[in-house]
Structure formats: structure tokens, C-alpha cells
Amino acid sequence: MISTYKLGTWISRFFVYLLLVILLLIVIVPVWLLLVNGTRSTAEINQGLALLPSTHMAENYNLLLAKGLNLPQGLRNSLFLAASSTFISVYFAFVTAYGLVVYSFRGRKQISNFIVVLTMIPMQLTILGFYKFMANLGWTDTYYPLLIPLIANAGGTFFARQYLEAMVLHDLIDAARIDGAGELRIFHSVMMPLAVPGMITLGIFSFVGSWNNFFTPFIILSTRSKFTLPMLVQLMRGDAYRTEYGAIYLGLGLSLIPIILVYIFASRYIISGIAMGAIKE
């Protein structure tokens, strides 16, 4: 009786691991092919598949630049935007969440619930009202429309509220008040140091979100030197690169590698953060 139960467990375990390995391959193989092909010459790529890197990366890189694609500039633009977005999102999300968690005032609960509802509004569908507004302000083809609206970032605020609610702050805040600290000072010097892990988690999500964002910059920006990496990816789909597969793969790979590196070092923060944004405790 016990041995058939054990045998059954072993058999099901075998099929489960088989499923997991298949899914693992489905996830890894496309990314691996992309990275490997970025190091192979177009001739090699045309000869067939390979799972090991070759030696033509520099050649592909030069080819990419020679066709007029300013990849270093795109990388700098994306980095600048992602870093600024991260700073603005995280700071203001925690400011708002702090107001909601620490103080009691009329309408606090309603505002908290309202922010949850806001996370679900399909804002990209109102891009044209946004675009026209930006045009009237003279902000099209600048980075302001990609940064300033992050002051009111509902998803980040929701996350920060979940995070602050789980921390016991009130005693510390009362102690600081007795010492005569002002409310803003308490926020900056008592709460912020304690909330660093939460800020890092939210920061990673903000960074990745900005890095990968294609649609809004695509609508707002028109000068090539201001383009971000996803927009350069779109340009690479054009005719100049149609047959230069090695260069295309390398360009795509370079836009993924920074995020993969961040993930390798910070996956723990990231995975605990996803669950936190979704579940109220």
C-alpha cells in the first residue's frame, strides 16, 4: 500500500519535472538564440542554428552603427529616462502613501480605495487627449511628458501603501514629534531610511517599466537623437537592416541585457514585490 503510494508520487513527480523542463526551454531558448546570434556573422546565421556564441560581435556592432542607428545615444536616453522615472515614481509614491497610512483624516479610506481603482484605468486609450495637452504646453518632443505625470503614479502608490502599512511606524513617529521634528522631516529622516527595501523593490519595477515603455515615447518624441531603445528597435525593423541579421540580433540583445543583469542580482526583491502589489494583508 505504502509502496504504490510512493511509486505514484515518483511517477507524478517525473511528469511534473518534465513539464517544468519543457517550460524552462520555452522561456530560455528564444532569449539564448537572440544573445548567441548577436555574436555570429550573418553568413554564419544563414548556415544554420548554433547554441554557442561566435566571434563577430564587434563586427555586428560596427555594422549596426554604420547604418545610422545611434545605439549609444539610445542607451543613454533610456538610462536617463529610467533613472529619472525611478526617482520620481518612488519618491512621490512614498510621499502619498505616507499621507494615507500615517494620518487620519476624513475620506482617507475612500481615497485609498480610489487609488486602487485608478490602477485599472486604461490610460493609454486617452493618449490623444494627453498628446494634445502636451502640444498646447509645448512639451511634445521633450522628456517632461514621460516624467512629470509619474508624480501621480497609482500603481506605485498602492504598492508603497501596502509596504508602509506592514511597518509599525506610529511609535517612532510619536517619538520624533516629541523631539520636535516637523512632519516633512519625520518623513525624510525617520520613514525613508526604514523603507529602503520597499523603495528598492518599487524602484526596480519603475526602472523596468520605463526601460520597456514603447508606446508613450513613440507618440511624444520625434527627434531621432531623443529616441529610446524600444524606438530604435522599431527603426531596426526598417529596410536598411532587412538582411543584416547579426546586427539586428545584437541590437535587440543589447536592449535586453541590462534588465537581465538587474534581474540576476535582484530577483528576490522583484518576486516578493509582485505578490505584494496584488495581495492585501
Add this chain to the structure above:
Amino acid sequence: MKVAKFKKISPGYLFLLPFALGFLAFGIYPIINTFVLSFTDTTIMGGDGKFIGLANFTRLFADRVFPRAVGNTWLMWILIIIPQIGFALLLAALFTNARLNIKAVGLWRAVFYLPNLLMPAAIAALFSTLFGLYGPVNQFMVRAGFLSEAMRYMEDIGITRALVIFITWWIWFGQTMIIVMAGMTSIPLQLYEAAMVDGANAWQMFTRITLPLLKPILAFIFVTAMVGGMQMFDVPFLLTDGRGSPQNSIQTSMMLMYIKYNSPKGHIGAASAVGVVVFIMTAIVAVGIFYFLGDREKNVMKSTQKSLINQKAERPQS
């Protein structure tokens, strides 16, 4: 918790002020502005257009392009969400199963989540290259003898749609799995122990305990996925020519909105009308999902506690 009374206005309001201003300017105003623009004939070059009533909307519904784009979006979304939630539930159940005791759960989860962080634009461009006429997939299929000659995958409606569905599933299944798993681990073990004492099998426990208690989480996943799905753009835009070829079969609502905006004259008014209709449709469906699956604010623990109480009340009778 009462705050000192030295100020009439709670400092809480001051902390909310930046968000409130930002939201009014960049959240509310663009929504209103989009609705207003949809009643005008505004173009990019022409400055502010004049009021033309419902003309944009009547034109939109008279044209078969719009219903087709909305239909494409719904079709692809439904075919994405089924495997997305299916795999998430399956993997989460396997990973939390004590009998199977899967090793290195953290590592598997981390790998399955990776696609969610990668740039959708780059992934779409990658698959477009992989499935190109001279791409690696054709090389493999021809050399392995599955195909006698290279195939033009991107000229086949079924294959192109399947690719959009596969890529989006690939990006999202790991993320959904992690949310479902967090929901499952917050279900108290006593429930399962009690069910085991009563002689329930694994399937009964899954359908009678796990699924009902996951309802709030599933509602959240459905609504966020639907809101995201109705705004599907990057993957179908970059997979083929940006207009939804072959034969507009992967042209989504958002792509149609972009095409109208990007037309030679830049019809912002007509494009806004697309945004308005899809916006209203999305809102109605979201409210509907919450209505049928229970609202989001009811958290898992609360419903769990409730069912625990119910269970205690029902016990003596069973």
C-alpha cells in the same frame, strides 16, 4: 491614531497634494480632453478643430475596420488569458503541493518570471526575425525535413495570430503564476487538513477550497489582464508591418487608433473616438468582472476567515 491638533488641516492632506495635482492634470484632464476631441475634427496640423457632434462615432461604426479591430483584440485576448490563467493555476498548485515536494521552487519561479521583464518590443522583433523567411525556424524545419521548402509564416493569418498569442502568454504566465501562488499560500492549511479528515481528494480540495478562495485574486488578474489586453499594441505592432498584416488579422483597437492618428493628416479627433469607445467598453467589462467574481477590496484573509467560520457552523450537520 489621532494626530496632534496644532493645525486645522491634517498634514495628511499636504502629503496627498502632489498626487492630487498630478492626477488632475495628467490623469483626469487627458481623459476629459480625449472625450472632447472625439466630438471634433481636430487634426495634428490644423490646430483646434470644430465641433462636429457624433460624426466621428457614426463614421467609426459605419466602417467595418473598427469592429474588426475590436474583434481581433478580444479574440486574441481570450486565447491568451485561458492558457495564462491555466498554466498559472497548474504551476502554482504543483509548486505548493506538499506531496510532490518540488525542489528549487524559487529558482523555477525566477526563470518563469523573467520574460515579464524583457522589452515586449524587442521580443516581438525577435520572433519576427526567428519566423522570417530566412529565419532559424525555417532553417530548422527544412533541414529536419518537416517542410519541403521555406514557409512565409507571416502571411498566414492563423500562424501570425498564434504568434501574438504565444508571445503575450510567454510574457505573462510567470507573473500570473506568482500572484496565484501568493494567494494559495495565504489559504490556511487547517482547511485542507479538515478536508482530508473528511476524505476529500486532491481535485475536490482544489475545486472546493482553493478556487473559491482565490476568487478575489482571480478577479484582480482577469481585470488587470483585460485592461492590458484592450491596450495591446507593442507585440502585434512590431511582429509584422505595423498595420496588422496579414489582411489586418492582428490589427488591434490601439493599432487602429495609432493608424488614424498617424494618417497623413493626423486625424486626432477620429482617433480619439476609437479611444473613447474602447475606454467605455473596457470600463463596463471591468465592472462586470468584479460584479461576477466578487470585488477586489475583499481580501483573501477575510474571505478565508469567513469560510472558516462557515465551515465551523456547517460541521455539526455533516
